Amino acid sequence: NASASPFVIAIKNGGVKVLPSIFNAVILISVISVGNSAVYGCSRTIQSLGAQGLGPEILSYVDRKGRPLAGLVMAAIFGLLCFLSAYKDQGEVFGWLLSVSGLATIFLWFNIGLCHVRFRMAMKLQGRSTDELVFTAVSGIWGSIYSMCLLLLVLGVQFWVALFPIGSNKPKAKNFFQNYLGSIVILVFYVTHKLYYRNWRIYVPLAEIDLDSGRRETDMEMIRAEMEEEKQINRELPIYKRLWKYWC
Known part of the structure; x- marks a missing residue:
């Protein structure tokens, strides 16, 4: 609701007649822009998952004009969840949706750091030099190790707060799932992937890591x-x- 924006309220209280409508239009255009970029990125990610065999093959479909139609359709279907904002308990719904994605960024950056560390370790083991890289991190692998430790600390603290909410000495299941559901979703996807593809390896040995596929010439x-x-x-x-x- 753009009219609930503190900027719009302040402008109205200031007695400016036209500016609130202009500001509402700016907010609306910004929201549409964010939605457009989100659909663009999401549809391409879905198409890539299908193309790599990490999702149903139909998701990899691209039409003659280069549009990932299956990915666009799936992104649009999930986009319909925005209509839940009109639900009477929209706060509750938003809380549960946020719980699914809330920890995703932390897990994402932890894995980025882990991939960087193992990539550099694989280069060293395979006798490769960082001179082959166009860009190297200023802090080397130690920056990634530091960030991983910090993120593990955040996950640990979040787990404790989710299990024992501040001001309560008893664990609450609802509070736990609302604050830590994202980790459970990731774990379910991971286990499902292992069961479906019957790939029981936890990690790829450093000597077997492919350092060349996908590199630009x-x-x-x-x-x-x-x-x-x-x-x-x-x-x-x-x-x-x-x-x-x-x-x-």
């Missing part, structure tokens, strides 16, 4: 020359500019 000699030239330019910059470019 790049002229590493030219890239190294450009990087060396950039380093030379940076050496001539004042210290504050070098620090700025290094960290920012």
Whole structure:
């Protein structure tokens, strides 16, 4: 409800006549833009899952104009959940929907950090050098390890708070599922995938990790020359500019 925006309320209280309608239009366009980008990203992700065999094959369908129609349809179907905002207990519904996705970002970044660490370990084991990489993390693998530890701490604290809500000494099942349902959903998907594909390996050994598939063909000699030239330019910059470019 755009009219409930604090900005719109403040403008109305200020006695400005036209601006609230303009602001409502801006909010509406922004919401449509977010929805459009969400459908775009979601449909392509669904198509990619189907193409990689991580979902039903029909989801990989792309028409002659390059549109992932099956992914668009599925994204649109789930998009219909937005009409639940008109339900009388919309707060309760929103809480449960949020519980499904609430921890997804934490798990996502934990896995990104884990993949980075194992990628670098695989490179070292297979005798590959980071000189082959166009970009390397400033903090190396230690930044990823630090973030993983921090995220595990967040998950642990969230588990405790979900099990024993603040101000209560007794565990509450409803509160637990509302705050930790995302982890259960991820676990169910993981176990289902293992059972369906009968792939019982927990992880891929470092020696078997494929470091080349999907890489773009790049002229590493030219890239190294450009990087060396950039380093030379940076050496001539004042210290504050070098620090700025290094960290920012």
